[in-house]
Ligand SMILES: Nc1nc2c(c(=O)[nH]1)N[C@H]1C(S)=C(S)[C@@H](COP(=O)(O)OP(=O)(O)OC[C@H]3O[C@@H](n4cnc5c(=O)[nH]c(N)nc54)[C@H](O)[C@@H]3O)O[C@H]1N2
Ligand SMILES: Nc1nc2c(c(=O)[nH]1)N[C@H]1C(S)=C(S)[C@@H](COP(=O)(O)OP(=O)(O)OC[C@H]3O[C@@H](n4cnc5c(=O)[nH]c(N)nc54)[C@H](O)[C@@H]3O)O[C@H]1N2
């Protein structure tokens with residue numbers, strides 16, 4: 001890793017403000033963005049423009065002239081770099097050599113320009129042509145059992161490419177369709193669905209304008225979804241109280257200077273966002289939320305005794321929920337001492353949070369990776385839903401449960417059929433539209449795929465985007481196994497470390513980014529995406545592509561499918577590739593309730609809302625009602641406390657998009673210059689005899705559950721305001737510490753937020 005010893009100064013400015021504008025101009029410079037790139041930004045997230053490929057936050061119908069944020073601008077400018085990673089680059093460097101490069105340095109090489117094939121004899125990627133590559137990959141696909149091949153997606157490809165990719169997988173013969181969601185919000189897809197019947201959030205923008213309290217858990221908007229800060233600012237200014245649960249005091253949840261408001265920028269006075277900031281320990285949300293519920297119930301008991309208005313909504317509970325009595329008994333029987341120990345919060349703090357809930361009429365729960373990436377993560381989501389259900393806070397204006405999704409179209413990819421679970425695939429429609437019998441067995445989640453890689457049963461891999469070998473747990477065992485695959489294929493924009501682990505045969509298929517013009521036989525094409533609020537929009541790129549050899553993701557999927565599959569009168573890959581409106585017609589016919597008239601509706605301002613049953617209090621759960629759940633654990637970490645054991649949280653810095661490292665500045669946390677750091681509570685440093693800047697090694701401590709030694713060394717310790725026993729550091733550098741089997745119990749989402757570790761000096 002590049003960089004000098006970090007110099008952590010407390011960042012004393014609010015999120016947003018001049019810092020974010022400086023961040024953009026630094027990135028414009030560093031990314032070597034091509035001419036006109038800043039003008040392209042003006043089209044971002046506008047009707048008739050293209051949709052940002054960074055986060056999945058909603059694009060409003062009446063956008064601001066600059067409807068983008070620091071990090072969305074970074075993502076776009078980085079896509080539009082003038083640097084080119086050409087065949088000559090690969091002549092100069094062997095793959096073994098590139099494997100040793102820093103992720104940031106690989107990224108700086110810029111956009112891939114030509115289709116490339118790995119030549120094992122030379123250990124180099126060499127130039128090839130599309131037709132030769134498609135034919136060779138098709139031959140590999142035909143030579144193996146389809147069930148031994150996995151098709152991964154990373155969450156950026158539009159609905160058109162995603163729909164066809166899922167169809168291709170099933171026509172070929174498997175449901176091995178994991179996507180980045182399997183490391184991310186799969187806990188929501190499974191856990192939220194279990195309790196309210198909806199795998200996605202129930203809120204719309206209108207709800208954010210009408211809530212009077214927000215419970216905000218385990219999500220870092222300042223870095224990961226900055227456009228939400230505008231909504232939080234408006235809410236705070238209306239008097240809406242924001243109660244935060246997070247082990248770190250994240251700037252973006254505390255104060256915000258809106259770069260789109262000239263007066264605020266000049267005067268520099270920030271809007272305070274949080275009403276209460278509760279530094280819960282990793283996984284402590286189950287206990288914390290139970291404590292909040294305990295106070296809400298105590299306030300309801302008082303109200304009943306006094307004959308005043310109830311805090312709970314008994315009619316809603318009666319008509320719409322199941323499991324209330326068992327949960328209430330659990331709440332009453334759980335003592336404050338257990339709650340305090342498991343959450344690392346005091347009774348007084350939790351009672352104050354309970355009072356906010358009890359005195360609010362419209363409450364929204366928002367959450368991110370701090371809840372989903374835990375062994376009992378689905379139970380944390382269950383507890384948040386329990387709290388909301390107590391006063392009927394789902395399915396009415398100003399209320400609801402809102403997971404903040406990651407990649408810009410990760411939610412939409414699931415919606416149109418990218419799923420390893422057969423029960424979620426549109427099996428009947430596939431039969432009707434394509435005479436297709438969907439393979440019956442569930443396919444691989446990401447964790448299952450890695451398991452199959454490790455036991456040698458997975459032979460082939462196609463990645464529609466992503467940097468999967470770096471995003472997954474257990475790098476030390478996964479990386480050697482990755483190279484044992486018969487073949488690996490990457491549809492990608494930039495060269496990354498996963499590409500440095502070629503299978504016996506391997507191809508790089510370079511694609512357009514969303515801001516680039518996608519010209520096909522019938523003319524310039526649009527694609528579509530779905531945001532966290534289930535709105536679907538059209539997106540048109542107008543930039544000249546980075547190279548004349550690039551193809552769109554949709555065209556690449558069609559090219560592969562056409563080469564690999566038998567011909568069939570209803571499998572019209574050429575027609576679909578020529579005109580994406582035809583693919584959207586297929587999406588509309590496959591999912592008519594949600595996507596009818598898709599071609600017309602997706603370009604209306606704000607896109608179209610595809611609906612959500614729980615939003616309308618229709619509960620598609622086993623019981624037909626919203627379910628109160630009774631947790632089996634009070635802390636979401638899978639491995640509890642022991643002397644000398646810490647719980648490590650892996651985080652994103654302000655200068656990265658997942659495994660894409662833009663630079664070494666984590667501005668909002670005041671950490672500059674290095675990513676090989678570990679944050680530690682000053683009192684814990686004293687107790688361990690560790691001084692600031694000391695280099696340590698972390699070793700995973702799984703109570704002897706397997707014989708693997710997992711270590712990362714060379715980490716400089718920095719003092720940081722954290723709960724006792726908590727450490728924090730960066731993803732993906734710390735991924736070698738996460739055991740593959742350490743994942744959410746329902747969904748298999750890796751538990752990257754509460755990793756049990758020991759410090760080795
Ligand atoms: N700029 C930028 N934007 C991004 C991304 C990016 O890398 N860069 N990634 C995208 C993707 S794919 C995703 S999924 C999202 C991720 O966005 P987030 O959901 O914000 O994910 P993380 O950065 O992992 O941060 C999780 C937050 O949870 C807190 N936390 C950790 N453990 C716990 C816990 O046990 N309880 C609670 N209550 N809090 C906890 C951490 O301190 C941190 O503030 O962002 C998307 N947007
Ligand atoms: N320890 C730990 N591990 C984690 C997490 C964590 O918080 N902690 N977070 C998890 C989460 S939430 C996620 S989503 C995953 C992320 O996992 P991935 O989605 O697999 O990773 P990314 O870093 O987003 O992928 C970046 C690569 O995608 C390619 N790319 C970029 N743009 C495009 C495009 O438009 N089209 C195509 N085809 N390719 C493109 C580029 O080659 C780039 O190098 O990581 C997970 N892993």
Ligand SMILES: [Mo]
Pocket residue numbers: 180181183184185405406407
């Ligand atoms: Mo994600």
